[in-house]
Amino acid sequence: MKIKFWLPALLFLALFFFYPLVKILALGVNSPDFLALTSLKVATGSLGFTLYQALLSMLFTLVIGLPAAYIFARYDFHGKSILRALTAVPFMLPTVVVAAGFNALLGTHGWLNITLMSAFSLETPPIDILYSLKAILLAHVFYNTTIVIRIVGNALSQLDPRLNNAARLLGANRWQAFWRVTFPILRPAIFSASLLVFLFDFTSFGVILLLGGAKFATLEVEIYLQTLYYLNLPVAALLSIIQLLCTLVFSILYSKMLTRTKYQKSAKMPTRRVKSTPEKLFLIFSIIILIGLFLLPMLALPLRSVTQIDGDRGTRDLSLSADYYRELFVNSRGSRFYVPPITAAKNSLQYAAITVFLSLLLGFPVAASLAKPTRLDRLLDPLLMLPLGSSAVTLGLGFIISFSKPPLNWVASPWLIPLAHTMIALPFVIRALQPALANIPQRYREASAMLGASPLRTWFEIDFPIILRAILSAATFAFTVSLGEFGATSLLARPEYPTIPTAIYRFLSQPGALNYGQAMAMATILMLLTTLGILVIERVRVAGAEW
Amino acid sequence: MLTLKNIYKSYEGKPLLRGISFDIDQGETICLLGPSGSGKSTLLRIISGLEAADEGEVFWEGQSIQSMPPHLRNFGLIFQDYALFPHLNVFENVAFGLKMQKTRKDEIALGVNKALKQVDLLGFEMRSIANLSGGEQQRVALARALAPRPRLLLFDEPLGALDRKLREYLLSELRAILQESQVPVIYVTHDQEEAFALADRVMLLHEGKIVQRGKPAEVYENPVSEWVAEFLGAGNVLEGNILKNGLVETVFGSLKMPFEGKQAENTRVPLLIRPEDVSLGDENSSLHGRVDDIRFYQNKYRVSLVGGFYFYHANPLKVGEEIGVDIARIQVLEK
Numbered sequence: 034m035k036i037k038f039w040l041p042a043l044l045f046l047a048l049f050f051f052y053p054l055v056k057i058l059a060l061g062v063n064s065p066d067f068l069a070l071t072s073l074k075v076a077t078g079s080l081g082f083t084l085y086q087a088l089l090s091m092l093f094t095l096v097i098g099l100p101a102a103y104i105f106a107r108y109d110f111h112g113k114s115i116l117r118a119l120t121a122v123p124f125m126l127p128t129v130v131v132a133a134g135f136n137a138l139l140g141t142h143g144w145l146n147i148t149l150m151s152a153f154s155l156e157t158p159p160i161d162i163l164y165s166l167k168a169i170l171l172a173h174v175f176y177n178t179t180i181v182i183r184i185v186g187n188a189l190s191q192l193d194p195r196l197n198n199a200a201r202l203l204g205a206n207r208w209q210a211f212w213r214v215t216f217p218i219l220r221p222a223i224f225s226a227s228l229l230v231f232l233f234d235f236t237s238f239g240v241i242l243l244l245g246g247a248k249f250a251t252l253e254v255e256i257y258l259q260t261l262y263y264l265n266l267p268v269a270a271l272l273s274i275i276q277l278l279c280t281l282v283f284s285i286l287y288s289k290m291l292t293r294t295k296y297q298k299s300a301k302m303p304t305r306r307v308k309s310t311p312e313k314l315f316l317i318f319s320i321i322i323l324i325g326l327f328l329l330p331m332l333a334l335p336l337r338s339v340t341q342i343d344g345d346r347g348t349r350d351l352s353l354s355a356d357y358y359r360e361l362f363v364n365s366r367g368s369r370f371y372v373p374p375i376t377a378a379k380n381s382l383q384y385a386a387i388t389v390f391l392s393l394l395l396g397f398p399v400a401a402s403l404a405k406p407t408r409l410d411r412l413l414d415p416l417l418m419l420p421l422g423s424s425a426v427t428l429g430l431g432f433i434i435s436f437s438k439p440p441l442n443w444v445a446s447p448w449l450i451p452l453a454h455t456m457i458a459l460p461f462v463i464r465a466l467q468p469a470l471a472n473i474p475q476r477y478r479e480a481s482a483m484l485g486a487s488p489l490r491t492w493f494e495i496d497f498p499i500i501l502r503a504i505l506s507a508a509t510f511a512f513t514v515s516l517g518e519f520g521a522t523s524l525l526a527r528p529e530y531p532t533i534p535t536a537i538y539r540f541l542s543q544p545g546a547l548n549y550g551q552a553m554a555m556a557t558i559l560m561l562l563t564t565l566g567i568l569v570i571e572r573v574r575v576a577g578a579e580w
Numbered sequence: 581m582l583t584l585k586n587i588y589k590s591y592e593g594k595p596l597l598r599g600i601s602f603d604i605d606q607g608e609t610i611c612l613l614g615p616s617g618s619g620k621s622t623l624l625r626i627i628s629g630l631e632a633a634d635e636g637e638v639f640w641e642g643q644s645i646q647s648m649p650p651h652l653r654n655f656g657l658i659f660q661d662y663a664l665f666p667h668l669n670v671f672e673n674v675a676f677g678l679k680m681q682k683t684r685k686d687e688i689a690l691g692v693n694k695a696l697k698q699v700d701l702l703g704f705e706m707r708s709i710a711n712l713s714g715g716e717q718q719r720v721a722l723a724r725a726l727a728p729r730p731r732l733l734l735f736d737e738p739l740g741a742l743d744r745k746l747r748e749y750l751l752s753e754l755r756a757i758l759q760e761s762q763v764p765v766i767y768v769t770h771d772q773e774e775a776f777a778l779a780d781r782v783m784l785l786h787e788g789k790i791v792q793r794g795k796p797a798e799v800y801e802n803p804v805s806e807w808v809a810e811f812l813g814a815g816n817v818l819e820g821n822i823l824k825n826g827l828v829e830t831v832f833g834s835l836k837m838p839f840e841g842k843q844a845e846n847t848r849v850p851l852l853i854r855p856e857d858v859s860l861g862d863e864n865s866s867l868h869g870r871v872d873d874i875r876f877y878q879n880k881y882r883v884s885l886v887g888g889f890y891f892y893h894a895n896p897l898k899v900g901e902e903i904g905v906d907i908a909r910i911q912v913l914e915k
Contacts, residue, residue: 476663479630482650483657484728485680490651494676498667 038402039413042395042459049456050420053431054277060434061270072268075255076275083251086166086241087234090173094230097174097322098181099223104319105182106189108312109304116320119327121179125567126560127517128239129534131172133556134330135244136541137337139163142549144333147342147351168244173237175326177230184229188222194303225290232283236276236424239519239534243541252276253426253520260430260524270434273427284422334560338553342546357550374551377536378558380447381516384532387451388515389508392462395455396507400466421460425520428453432525447530453521458511465510469503502573509573513566516559533559581606581764582627582732587636589622596622598788600636604732609758609765611775614785615811620768621660623785624734627766628657640731651680656725656763660737662717664709670696670720671705677728695723698757715746722754726761733758735767739774751777772812776800784808805914806850815854816889817913822847828910831887832867835907852911858891865904871897 061067104110105117123131137143139162146158153159162168192215200210238253247258252272259269307313341354364373399417403410420428432453437444473496481491519534526535533555540552583603589596596619604610612620625631627638629650637644645653656677664673674695678688696702699719704712712720718738725733738754739747755778758765769775775782776796783793792804803809809817820828820835822845827834830851861867869885874896876882883897884890891905 474663476659476661477665479650480657480659480663480665480724481676482630483628483655484677484724485651485654486676487649487651490680495665502667 035402035407035409038398039409042399042417043413045395045455045459046417046420049432049452050423050428053428053435054423056435057270057273057427057431061267061274064267064270066265066267067271072271075259075268076271079250079252079255079272080275080279082249083235083253086169086173086249086251087231087237089166090170090177090234090237091227091231093170093174094177094181094234095223095227097326098178098226098230099185100315100319101178101323102182102186102189104316106186107304108316109306110316110320116323117182120182120323122331122564122567123176123327124179125513126563127534128237128519129243129537130334130517130556130560130563131175131330132240132243133537133541133552134334134560135168135172135175136163136549137553138330138333139168140549142337142342142546144337163244164246164248166245166249169241169249172240172244173234175330176237176240177233178326180230180233181226184226185219185222188219190304192218221290225287228283228287228290232280232287235283236280238424238426238523242523243538252279253424256424256426256430257523260433266430266434269430273424273430276424276427280422280424331560334553335557338550338557341550357547357554360547360551361554374531374536374540374555377531377533377555380530381533384447384451384454385512385515387448388454388458389511391451391455392458392511393504393508396459396462396466397504400463400470403463403467404471417463418460420456425453425457425518426524428456429521429524432521444525445527447527449525450522450530450532451515453525454515454518455511457518457521458514461510461514462507465507466503469499473499505573506570509566509569513563516562516566581641582766583639583642584623584627585637585639587623587626587633587638589619589626589631589634591622596788597626597633600785600788600790602783602790602793604764604766606764607762609767609778609780611779611782612766612768612785613770613772613775613782615770618785619788620770620785621736624657624736624766624768627732628655628734629653630657654728654730655732655734656728656730657734658721658725658736658738660740662721664717664720664724666709669705669709670701670707670712673709673720674723674727676724681728691727692723695727698726698760699723700753714742715750718742718750722757726757730763733761733763733765735765735769737769738767739771740769747774754778784811786811802911803852803913809850809852809913815852815857816891818851818853818889820849820851820912822849830867832869832885832889832905833865835866835910850913850915852913853889853907854909854911855891857907857909859906859908860893860897861904861906863904865906867905867907869903869905871899871901871903874899 066072101120105113139145139160141158141161141163146160149155149159150157162171196214196218197210200214201207205213236253237251238257241249241251242254242257245254247254250258252275256269256272256276259265259272307316338357339353339355341352341356343350343352361374361378403414406414432449433444435441436449443449477495478488478491481495482488486494517534518532519538522532522535523538526532531539537552537555537559540548540555581604583601585601587597587600600623602610612623614620622631626633629645629648632646637646639645640653665676668676671692674692675688678691683691692705693702696704699722701716701719701723704716704720709717709720718741721738739750742750751774758778765778767775767778779796781793782796782799783790784799785791786807792799792808799808800812800814803812803814806817809815818830818832820830823829823834824845826836828836828849828851867889869887869889871883872886873884874881875884876896877892880892880894881896882890883893885903889905897903
């Protein structure tokens with residue numbers, strides 16, 4: 034019976050996903066405040082703003098992403114593959130790192146303001162872009178441009194150049210050929226990329242809280258505020274339900290759209306070097322924008338974390354220093370922590386280790402069962418992918434509601450955090466394991482036998498290394514997801530058990546150069562760990578395996 | 581060296597191989613030629629030990645190797661889709677067989693180097709399999725099979741996935757490599773050009789049986805059956821009805837039989853008339869037909885008559901014209 038492979042994961046899903054959701058719903062429905070006028074007002078207000086910022090973010094992402102997709106699909110230039118990899122890195126970075134990166138670049142203590150203040154001997158920072166809608170939009174563009182580059186770029190490079198030529202030969206001018214032939218073919222790709230970007234912007238939490246602040250209350254941020262600060266759980270429940278319904282609708286729309294984005298593989302669009310001057314200018318301009326957008330925040334952060342600024346008025350001395358890092362080990366008085374900040378790193382690593390262990394334990398049997406899927410598997414598979422589409426903040430809220438009262442009173446236990454992380458990491462882990470378990474073709478084992486390997490040896494030389502790589506990359510996925518997770522953690526983490534992301538958030542929301550510097554140091558550590566994780570995943574990928 | 585005796589194999593109740601026997605000598609290249617579904621790949625898998633025959637036996641130098649597992653046979657097999665190990669690079673792929681033989685490290689490096697040199701891929705050692713073109717993968721697969729010095733090389737349609745130009749190039753390389761290595765080779769293909777180019781002996785496989793075997797030129801010259809003639813595209817295959825006086829009747833007219841027929845009167849026999857044995861005649865010629873289509877072909881015209889009979893002629897004829905043709909030679913085939 035295959036159901037036994039699924040049983041642990043399904044039980045886990047039932048207890049830590051569906052049960053909390055049901056509890057949220059029950060709490061809402063049973064409360065008189067649930068559909069009160071004031072609650073609805075909060076809900077419509079934040080829903081409106083959520084949609085508004087998501088739409089704006091999507092449009093700006095397209096403005097940057099479409100030309101970028103075009104240059105990657107059409108032109109050959111030096112450093113193309115590095116630039117493309119650069120644009121993909123943010124997608125994996127934790128929100129707190131991105132927020133800290135933009136803060137290091139544009140914040141009042143950031144490089145841009147430091148430079149301008151020194152250059153013009155200013156007393157106050159001239160640029161005040163943080164904690165505004167602009168900062169939110171910028172970070173969203175930073176995050177999601179890679180989606181447009183991937184999806185639209187793929188469609189572009191698979192576009193048969195003969196179609197455009199045929200249109201031109203049939204009498205269409207350049208513009209008509211684009212508008213009547215090229216654009217309609219690309220349209221589904223552009224739509225599905227836009228929808229996916231919209232979906233991510235809609236559910237964005239960390240970026241908005243850290244770069245916008247509490248006054249920019251999207252649904253996610255409002256859930257967080259209502260839960261932690263106003264202790265108004267019925268309203269939080271209402272917001273969560275609205276949030277879930279919206280994500281569900283957008284996800285369905287997206288998967289509908291995806292089925293239409295199938296291209297026939299035909300003559301591939303050849304890439305070439307730029308020829309004319311306008312082309313050259315367009316390419317250079319695009320590359321400068323991409324480097325500015327993607328490289329500067331990621332450089333600003335580590336540099337800022339090792340730069341000490343002395344003297345406040347007029348004279349400013351920049352010096353290299355590890356003070357911010359040293360400070361992480363000190364349990365300073367008056368700090369909001371009861372422990373040295375470095376404990377956050379220890380906690381995070383512990384949680385990540387538990388997440389890796391749990392998600393592999395639950396995910397491996399499922400992935401093994403999915404390797405040779407039966408009808409049961411196909412039926413159950415989408416169920417386990419559900420947590421992907423739902424919001425982490427809602428999950429955190431659900432945990433607080435479900436596990437704060439006997440018989441399940443675990444809210445004081447630090448275990449809730451790795452459990453939530455496991456829920457979030459599980460779909461990734463299953464997806465990373467499945468292809469390796471499914472795709473070890475019999476031919477490899479036969480080839481190995483023909484080369485003189487006994488069946489046992491074949492298992493050690495072929496099966497085991499391939500599976501090991503998959504396990505390693507699945508584990509790294511779980512590890513990085515857990516390390517960077519902010520949404521659920523921000524609701525569940527108790528002050529005495531900070532994680533790296535919650536510590537960064539607390540440092541950033543307090544004034545003073547030292548707090549700021551420690552945020553930078555902590556975020557740099559997280560960025561390095563995550564980058565290391567991405568590198569490991571890239572490195573152990575088995576050629577030809579699809580993720 | 582290798583001897584097959586009376587191999588039978590069925591799949592899901594359908595007979596696939598029905599009594600295959602042959603042997604192969606040192607340095608010899610045998611091509612098993614047959615259409616897809618003729619069981620030729622299955623035969624290769626039985627020889628390599630990846631599958632067991634229902635009946636019959638496989639011998640190596642007189643000893644039955646029926647119960648010997650594939651990894652002890654030391655046969656090299658080149659798969660149609662190469663089956664290169666995706667988690668290993670080029671060097672590690674080629675070294676795999678030597679490693680299994682517990683060869684010393686420095687000797688492995690030497691062996692890999694030699695094999696890669698043979699297939700002209702020196703410098704590719706550290707490349708990932710995913711970054712190789714189809715032709716390069718094919719050559720790595722060949723090097724991987726050659727490196728452990730197998731006693732027998734088996735090829736399963738190794739050029740099938742490649743485009744025509746590359747195929748021709750690799751075919752001539754392959755010939756040189758096989759001649760140099762002196763290892764006996766069994767090469768399975770559905771492409772007669774490949775088979776004729778490589779083989780010392782060709783065996784035609786049809787419906788689970790070897791229907792004809794011999795040197796490429798012999799086989800092409802004397803196809804034994806209607807099916808072989810059609811499969812090789814040797815020429816016009818038509819049905820004849822035997823009349824009196826050594827005459828045979830076809831839809832195009834009556835012809836003199838090439839030899840004293842043993843066949844009784846009124847039996848139907850398949851005939852092969854090669855286009856090179858046909859020339860344009862006149863009203864006195866024995867065969868007549870109406871021109872259906874004229875196509876320019878290389879340096880002459882391909883003339884086809886209504887009913888499908890074709891030959892070549894130096895000058896174009898008119899479509900619809902009634903013509904006579906003279907036949908220099910008829911070959912009588914088996915049914």
